[in-house]
Amino acid sequence: MKQVISQDINEYLTHLGQFGQLEAGGVTRFVYDAAWIAAMNFVLQDAKFRGMNVAVDKYGNGFMSYPGINATQIVAAGSHLDTVNKAGIYDGSYGMAAAILAMSDLFRQYGQPQKTMTAVAFSEEEGSRFPVSFSGSKHYSKTKETDPLIKDCNGITFGSARHLALQQLTTKYLLEEQPLPSEFFELHIEQGPILEEKGLQLGVVSSICEQKRFTVTLHGQTNHAGTTPQHLRKDALKAAVRLIYRLEKQAQCLGEPFVFTVGEFVVSPGSSNVIPGLVRFSVDIRHPDKKIVDGFEDFLRTCAAALSAFTVEVYKWMDSLPAKMDKRLVKQFQKIITARGLDYLNLPSGAGHDTQIMNLKVPTAMLFVPSKAGISHAPAEFTSPKDLALGVEILKDQLYEECYH
Ligand code: HGY
Numbered sequence: 001m002k003q004v005i006s007q008d009i010n011e012y013l014t015h016l017g018q019f020g021q022l023e024a025g026g027v028t029r030f031v032y033d034a035a036w037i038a039a040m041n042f043v044l045q046d047a048k049f050r051g052m053n054v055a056v057d058k059y060g061n062g063f064m065s066y067p068g069i070n071a072t073q074i075v076a077a078g079s080h081l082d083t084v085n086k087a088g089i090y091d092g093s094y095g096m097a098a099a100i101l102a103m104s105d106l107f108r109q110y111g112q113p114q115k116t117m118t119a120v121a122f123s124e125e126e127g128s129r130f131p132v133s134f135s136g137s138k139h140y141s142k143t144k145e146t147d148p149l150i151k152d153c154n155g156i157t158f159g160s161a162r163h164l165a166l167q168q169l170t171t172k173y174l175l176e177e178q179p180l181p182s183e184f185f186e187l188h189i190e191q192g193p194i195l196e197e198k199g200l201q202l203g204v205v206s207s208i209c210e211q212k213r214f215t216v217t218l219h220g221q222t223n224h225a226g227t228t229p230q231h232l233r234k235d236a237l238k239a240a241v242r243l244i245y246r247l248e249k250q251a252q253c254l255g256e257p258f259v260f261t262v263g264e265f266v267v268s269p270g271s272s273n274v275i276p277g278l279v280r281f282s283v284d285i286r287h288p289d290k291k292i293v294d295g296f297e298d299f300l301r302t303c304a305a306a307l308s309a310f311t312v313e314v315y316k317w318m319d320s321l322p323a324k325m326d327k328r329l330v331k332q333f334q335k336i337i338t339a340r341g342l343d344y345l346n347l348p349s350g351a352g353h354d355t356q357i358m359n360l361k362v363p364t365a366m367l368f369v370p371s372k373a374g375i376s377h378a379p380a381e382f383t384s385p386k387d388l389a390l391g392v393e394i395l396k397d398q399l400y401e402e403c404y405h
């Protein structure tokens with residue numbers, strides 16, 4: 001592979017986007033799958049060419065550092081390497097690549113920093129393969145370990161997938177658990193329409209919303225579509241539709257910014273002339289106010305219990321607390337942007353981020369760049385090279401303030 005792939009963020013992301021690239025467009029890169037291993041390998045190899053110390057921890061998080069004069073003082077920045085199914089090339093990858101490019105630019109310009117600069121490629125954030133999200137940052141921040149026995153839709157356990165991926169990565173890279181940094185930054189695409197609507201290039205994140213995700217399983221009675229009278233049916237699909245309809249009405253009552261999404265829906269056995277005996281679907285709910293989200297969870301559980309003719313399981317596998325960004329670091333982002341004669345918007349994040357996990361342990365701050373038409377989690381996800389590059393410049397200034405004094 002040729003030396004450092006590029007100092008241009010757009011070129012870097014275009015190259016990284018080939019790992020998991022889909023014929024029909026977009027990228028799918030699930031934690032520990034072949035595309036993910038190839039992408040992590042590229043990122044670490046490229047970082048080595050940049051003169052960074054590289055290592056992976058036992059979850060496969062990638063760490064790329066320029067040790068500081070006070071080596072134990074660590075300032076980290078990064079984002080996640082995994083994607084949702086049929087994703088764009090920016091969600092997660094941008095924040096990870098921006099950290100690497102910003103740090104390698106600073107190192108080239110100013111030499112060894114006072115504090116260690118560490119770029120982080122988190123192994124998994126999306127919850128798109130296993131019923132867990134933020135498993136990489138939860139491990140790195142020492143907030144939660146992931147049950148190795150949870151399974152993906154093919155019955156592969158998290159532990160076995162992780163073991164196979166680490167087996168490959170540790171043939172080339174040091175396996176080393178990492179100490180907590182003193183602060184953490186994440187650049188991210190906004191994944192919404194607000195910056196573009198306001199004609200702004202930069203968003204300084206004030207807080208990240210509370211988010212919960214569930215898997216709801218309804219057990220009815222599989223039976224013949226022709227011979228089973230309506231009143232004798234235990235049709236899991238129709239019960240699920242009634243349940244989702246009630247949840248949707250409640251979400252409308254709560255009104256924005258509350259959001260309720262059913263993204264996954266499986267019907268079994270899935271034949272046109274068979275009454276579905278089992279339905280499994282996901283529920284994703286979010287709001288800046290934890291009380292609202294907690295109240296909706298109670299409503300969900302009450303409605304599920306009311307379907308007494310069915311066995312209904314409500315399994316919560318994600319509950320990420322709302323996170324307030326660090327005042328000093330936020331102010332410093334604002335000062336840096338203003339000093340460049342640029343404008344910005346302070347805004348909350350409706351999307352979840354590894355930052356809200358790191359925020360449980362260390363001060364954090366996030367910077368957004370615009371998403372074209374607000375689209376994300378889709379192949380049409382796009383941010384202009386100019387906006388991408390400006391974000392890297394602002395992160396560079398922030399890291400310079402934090403690491404070179
Ligand atoms: O779903 C989210 O908010 C994030 O993209 N993981």
Ligand code: MN
Pocket residue numbers: 084091126377
């Ligand atoms: Mn995402």
Ligand code: MN
Pocket residue numbers: 080091092125188352353
């Ligand atoms: Mn993301």
